[in-house]
Amino acid sequence: MTSTRSRSRSRSPAAFEVEVKLLSGETLVTIDVNAADSLVQLREKIDALDPERDAFPHSVLMFGDRELDFCDTAGHLGLCQGSVLTLLRLPPRKLCTASEDGTARIFELHTGKSLSILGGHCSAVVSVSFSEDVTRALTMTSARSIAMYDSTTGVQLWRVLGPVQDACLAADGRRVLVMDSHSVVGLLDAQSGRLLTNLVHHAYFVCTAVFSPDGKALLTSSVEGFARLFDVETGGCTVTFGRPTGGRRVGMSAAAFSPDASKVLASLYDGSADLYARTGERICTCAGHTAPLRSCIMSPDGKMILTASKDGASKLFCADTGACRCTFQAASDAALCSAKFSPDLSKVLTAGQDGTARLFDARTGACLQEFPDHAAPVLSATLSIDGTLVLTSSSDLEAKLFDAKTGKCLRSFSEENGFVTCAQWAPGGRQLLLAFFSGRVAVFDPLSNAFVQEFPGHRDCVHSMKLI
Numbered sequence: 001m002t003s004t005r006s007r008s009r010s011r012s013p014a015a016f017e018v019e020v021k022l023l024s025g026e027t028l029v030t031i032d033v034n035a036a037d038s039l040v041q042l043r044e045k046i047d048a049l050d051p052e053r054d055a056f057p058h059s060v061l062m063f064g065d066r067e068l069d070f071c072d073t074a075g076h077l078g079l080c081q082g083s084v085l086t087l088l089r090l091p092p093r094k095l096c097t098a099s100e101d102g103t104a105r106i107f108e109l110h111t112g113k114s115l116s117i118l119g120g121h122c123s124a125v126v127s128v129s130f131s132e133d134v135t136r137a138l139t140m141t142s143a144r145s146i147a148m149y150d151s152t153t154g155v156q157l158w159r160v161l162g163p164v165q166d167a168c169l170a171a172d173g174r175r176v177l178v179m180d181s182h183s184v185v186g187l188l189d190a191q192s193g194r195l196l197t198n199l200v201h202h203a204y205f206v207c208t209a210v211f212s213p214d215g216k217a218l219l220t221s222s223v224e225g226f227a228r229l230f231d232v233e234t235g236g237c238t239v240t241f242g243r244p245t246g247g248r249r250v251g252m253s254a255a256a257f258s259p260d261a262s263k264v265l266a267s268l269y270d271g272s273a274d275l276y277a278r279t280g281e282r283i284c285t286c287a288g289h290t291a292p293l294r295s296c297i298m299s300p301d302g303k304m305i306l307t308a309s310k311d312g313a314s315k316l317f318c319a320d321t322g323a324c325r326c327t328f329q330a331a332s333d334a335a336l337c338s339a340k341f342s343p344d345l346s347k348v349l350t351a352g353q354d355g356t357a358r359l360f361d362a363r364t365g366a367c368l369q370e371f372p373d374h375a376a377p378v379l380s381a382t383l384s385i386d387g388t389l390v391l392t393s394s395s396d397l398e399a400k401l402f403d404a405k406t407g408k409c410l411r412s413f414s415e416e417n418g419f420v421t422c423a424q425w426a427p428g429g430r431q432l433l434l435a436f437f438s439g440r441v442a443v444f445d446p447l448s449n450a451f452v453q454e455f456p457g458h459r460d461c462v463h464s465m466k467l468i
Contacts, residue, residue: 131173225249284322385429
């Protein structure tokens, strides 16, 4: 391959040249870089010159042994004249859809080609989970049954009629976690569907049960006020998380692992959140809300905790101390459904029960813009990778695209295409993945203001989509 050099007639005096290589060591392109260039800008310069961009739509950019993320700039990374970046080209992404028509379908994301159909269900498929290598798929239906498939061939390996309240497949593909209607948590062998063990260490309703990323541990939380960590090999409880308050324990509404899985974040019904080390030691408590939390997440770097509450406020906490750094609240005081970080962590997007999403400055707490006009609670609001567009989805079965700066609604997707059941950003954060009540699944490109890819096959409502 002949390398391509970035050329600009108006090149800044402060610009410098950076070489981009493939994993093989072959030079792909040489680009002109400024210290202020973000990851998005670096990727745009590379994509503009990469002759094989369309053949490899999914890739990762590395500097040394570090993967670049949305918060990075060239100056922050220490890039200078002669620096070398590595572009790792990854296999094509896939899209899995679950439908009312009783099937789940797996497509090649880039082409829309149907790869396999997971059929044989007697009711609607509502969700699908996968092993990390994507060779196994676990489906769950509206009748609360589950089934295991070979995702490549679409062959059903086994089925449990249930009723199963919730289920998921471990990343290593060896075990399946199931919860029944009585909140008994069990582990099944993923190959045969055979019950391995029941975990009955909670006395009351279990609201969370999730595998650790490596599949070796299981985390549960309960309204009784405990979260517990189990060894999946033995079924034994290794750690208990919880705190007494005035002789009584405050019930937990959720628990999750931190991004690096070294900590556990628990949400409590009194509106607070606790962060624990995996040894059980409480690191900090994030308090200040006057009503239960609707969502509680950690930033990708693990340094901040973002909450959204029924009291109408979202708060940003330091993950080391629990100190509140900023509060984001609108004048309406409407309960929130969720709060999320922008890709570069500089902003916070809240989704309100009043049908409005709001964008805040993460440093000052100032409300930068409002995105109204949904007729029901906004369930999710997310920014495009470059921060220029906001995508909202609501329980009114509508998805809207807004200009992040002006707040102008650019597109309401249900007006022309019918009710929207799922909406999210496609990989790369520039195009939208949309699913409709009619069964249509498609990619929308805001730049061309047109649908650019279809995923045909479903005959009825699509309940969920999952990128794999």
